[in-house]
Amino acid sequence: MSLDQLYQQIILDHSKQRHGSGLAETDAPDGTSTGQSHQLNPVCGDEVTLRLAVSEGTVQQISWDGAGCSISMASASVLSELGEGMSVEELHSVIDNFREVLRSRGKVQADPEILGDAAAFEGVARYAARVKCAMISWVAAEDALNQATA
Amino acid sequence: MTAVSTPASLQRSMHAMDNAEVLRIRNDFPVLDQLVNGKPLIYLDSGATSQNPLSVIEAEQEYYEQRNAAVHRGAHHLAVEATEVFEDARQTVADFIGAQYEETVWTSNATEGLNLISYALSNAALWAAQGRGGSALKDLAIGPGDEIVVTEMEHHANLIPWQELAFRTGATLKYIPIEDDGTLRLDAAADIVGDRTKLLAFSHASNVLGTINPVAELVAIARRVGALVVLDACQSVPHMAVDVKELDIDFAVFSGHKMLAPTGVGVLYGKQELLDVLPPFLTGGSMITTVTMERAEYLPAPQRFEAGTQRISQAVALATAVNYLTETGIDRIHAWEATLGQRLVKGLEAIDGIRVVGPASGTERIGLAAFDVAGVHAHDVGQFLDDRGIAVRVGHHCAQPLHRRLGLTATTRASTYLYNTTDDVDAFLDAVSGVRAYFQA
Numbered sequence: 001m002s003l004d005q006l007y008q009q010i011i012l013d014h015s016k017q018r019h020g021s022g023l024a025e026t027d028a029p030d031g032t033s034t035g036q037s038h039q040l041n042p043v044c045g046d047e048v049t050l051r052l053a054v055s056e057g058t059v060q061q062i063s064w065d066g067a068g069c070s071i072s073m074a075s076a077s078v079l080s081e082l083g084e085g086m087s088v089e090e091l092h093s094v095i096d097n098f099r100e101v102l103r104s105r106g107k108v109q110a111d112p113e114i115l116g117d118a119a120a121f122e123g124v125a126r127y128a129a130r131v132k133c134a135m136i137s138w139v140a141a142e143d144a145l146n147q148a149t150a
Numbered sequence: 151m152t153a154v155s156t157p158a159s160l161q162r163s164m165h166a167m168d169n170a171e172v173l174r175i176r177n178d179f180p181v182l183d184q185l186v187n188g189k190p191l192i193y194l195d196s197g198a199t200s201q202n203p204l205s206v207i208e209a210e211q212e213y214y215e216q217r218n219a220a221v222h223r224g225a226h227h228l229a230v231e232a233t234e235v236f237e238d239a240r241q242t243v244a245d246f247i248g249a250q251y252e253e254t255v256w257t258s259n260a261t262e263g264l265n266l267i268s269y270a271l272s273n274a275a276l277w278a279a280q281g282r283g284g285s286a287l288k289d290l291a292i293g294p295g296d297e298i299v300v301t302e303m304e305h306h307a308n309l310i311p312w313q314e315l316a317f318r319t320g321a322t323l324k325y326i327p328i329e330d331d332g333t334l335r336l337d338a339a340a341d342i343v344g345d346r347t348k349l350l351a352f353s354h355a356s357n358v359l360g361t362i363n364p365v366a367e368l369v370a371i372a373r374r375v376g377a378l379v380v381l382d383a384c385q386s387v388p389h390m391a392v393d394v395k396e397l398d399i400d401f402a403v404f405s406g407h408k409m410l411a412p413t414g415v416g417v418l419y420g421k422q423e424l425l426d427v428l429p430p431f432l433t434g435g436s437m438i439t440t441v442t443m444e445r446a447e448y449l450p451a452p453q454r455f456e457a458g459t460q461r462i463s464q465a466v467a468l469a470t471a472v473n474y475l476t477e478t479g480i481d482r483i484h485a486w487e488a489t490l491g492q493r494l495v496k497g498l499e500a501i502d503g504i505r506v507v508g509p510a511s512g513t514e515r516i517g518l519a520a521f522d523v524a525g526v527h528a529h530d531v532g533q534f535l536d537d538r539g540i541a542v543r544v545g546h547h548c549a550q551p552l553h554r555r556l557g558l559t560a561t562t563r564a565s566t567y568l569y570n571t572t573d574d575v576d577a578f579l580d581a582v583s584g585v586r587a588y589f590q591a
Contacts, residue, residue, distance in 0.1 A: 003537040003588075007530075012590055044529050044545045045559045067559055069529035070589065133529065 005123040006130070007070065010078075014117070015070035020080025026063045028053040035147025037140040041132050046072045050140035052083075054148040059086050062141065069133050071124060076137035078117045083141065088149055094118075095142050102131050167478075167486035169571045175478065176569045178203040189539030192574045197357055197385065197518050197565030198543050199407045202471070206410055209470035213463040221462055222436055222453070236462050239469035240452070243417055246472045247383075247402070248393035253425060255418040255452040256465055260384045261307040263403030263418035264351075266431040266455060267380060268311035271349070272318045273429035286427040290378075294320030297346045299377070301326045301334055301363075302555055303356045306548040308382040312351055321348070328555065332359035332508035339371055347377040354386035354402075358547050358563065359508030360491060360515035362386070365397050373398075378424075384408055388475070389516055389567075390484040394419050406464060410471035415464035418455065425451030432457040475568075483568045487517030490566040490575055494519040497579035503586050507556055518565035520547065523582075525591025528560040534588060535562075538581045 028034045032053035040047050046068030053061040062080040066073060083091050098118055101110045106126040110119035124134045176182050179201045184191050193201060213235065219228035221236045237251075244254040257263040271292055277283040278291040292298070298312050302325050316323040324347075326339045334352075343350055350372040355362045365381065372379045381402040386392050388409030394402050401424070406415040420428075430437060430448055434457040439447040448454050475483065496511040498504050503524035509515045523531050532544035543563045546553045553559060564578055585591075 003534065006533070007589070016590075045550075045553075046529075047559075069527035071530075127533070130529075130533070 008120045010120045011074040014074035014077040018077040023065045035144035037143035039140040048137045052144035071133040075134045172571045186539040192540045194564040195541045196567035206470045210463045210467040239465045242469035248395045249419045255455045257416040259405040259416035260403040264311045268315040269431040270428040292319045292348045296321040296348045299324045299350045301352045302328045332361045349378045351380035353382040355516045358520045406468040411468035415461045491517040493575045520561040520563040526589045528562045531562045
């Protein structure tokens with residue numbers, strides 16, 4: 001397992017060009033119900049606040065603010081890009097799939113058909129200390145999704 | 151005339167440490183002899199936890215193989231032997247810091263030592279309120295309107311116990327701010343420590359900044375108003391000569407695992423007249439004289455603060471670690487690490503986009519350096535270094551308020567010990583110089 005497999009170019013790109021970043025700059029679309037979740041990793045101080053807007057069973061918008069390592073920031077960016085436009089059920093199942101891959105210690109391969117760009121985080125699964133970094137925004141999204149659809 | 155040969159230990163003490171000696175020292179540390187990600191391990195995280203020489207590992211094993219028994223009870227052979235080595239270990243550690251045997255209390259670690267003081271002091275307020283413990287306790291009792299003072303650079307272990315003591319007693323917590331260069335604002339300290347101040351707690355050396363705080367000046371400020379002084383000596387006792395009597399502090403704490411000993415053992419030093427009147431923190435077996443169904447009388451220190459079966463093998467191992475440091479020479483270790491600390495800072499300052507926190511090169515610091523890399527999070531820096539076999543600490547190093555003051559959420563820290571060479575530092579610097587390019591920052 002080389003460092004380059006962990007830090008794939010797509011991850012480095014997303015860590016700099018962050019899709020969905022900036023809560024204050026974006027308003028939730030009219031007629032959507034929203035959920036917002038703040039997650040913190042006390043070990044390293046990574047922090048994400050994520051808002052998710054849903055209408056008629058579809059995720060309309062995922063916006064977030066965060067501070068943290070490249071893995072955590074890129075993961076939030078990829079999630080935001082990937083999740084928008086999905087149905088609520090679809091996003092739930094993608095989150096479940098992402099979690100399964102990340103927690104598998106490298107045993108479960110990522111399927112790009114399901115995870116899209118998020119498949120690039122497959123390498124993180126082999127670095128136990130970094131799994132939380134990749135998961136933090138996905139945990140926030142799950143929480144926000146439950147709130148928005150409650 | 152007969153030629154008198156000089157013992158090897160004395161011969162060694164005449165010379166400054168060098169890489170050749172460090173490489174011999176390194177042979178005593180089995181864990182350092184391994185490959186990490188295919189590269190020789192370079193361990194630069196001793197500020198978090200240090201490694202153990204074989205003699206320390208063997209001391210613990212030997213205790214279990216030959217002497218294991220409950221101390222201070224039982225008349226049998228093993229119990230007597232265990233008690234002897236346990237109490238000899240206490241004397242060895244007491245001597246190392248210039249304390250009396252009775253003033254040296256075993257704890258699990260420095261954090262427990264600080265909590266012990268914090269709870270003993272709030273118990274003092276409870277006892278005094280009910281007329282228990284005599285007049286000496288009245289002076290120690292902290293209450294509403296009183297003040298506890300810490301500094302802005304404290305490790306959470308020397309901050310939170312005081313926040314909670316303030317909460318329990320109704321006292322107010324204040325802090326001495328730092329300058330941008332990581333030194334304490336002594337002018338402010340003299341104003342902040344006032345007539346209401348009952349206690350001043352500060353670290354001897356900062357685990358993030360590397361600053362060595364002026365103990366004598368701070369003690370003088372505290373003495374002016376009759377405040378107690380608590381010294382967090384976690385980053386000093388393992389690395390430099392510390393004499394608690396010379397420093398004239400009231401309490402000091404440190405952890406064994408940061409000074410070549412196993413985890414699970416630490417030390418609280420307290421002036422005997424204070425320890426003997428303070429109420430205990432933990433109560434139970436081994437710390438009492440007479441017990442009835444209604445109440446108990448307590449032993450004087452150190453047993454007063456050592457309820458329950460103690461960490462005997464770890465204490466024995468800590469004494470062995472102290473002997474290792476003493477035989478190498480703690481002043482020589484301090485001088486060597488000061489060299490490594492300067493080399494670290496000077497090297498880091500020369501790399502584009504690196505901001506070292508704490509004193510600049512050329513200014514006194516202990517053998518560690520924490521820094522920020524522009525555009526790269528500390529967690530990523532640590533991962534990059536680990537790939538090259540280099541172990542460092544990343545994060546807030548249990549000092550969130552300090553990082554907030556510095557305008558950072560996390561830093562990367564390299565910390566040295568007596569088993570690090572200048573080549574370790576140079577390899578680390580070489581790796582750091584490649585970080586920003588790798589992450590395209």
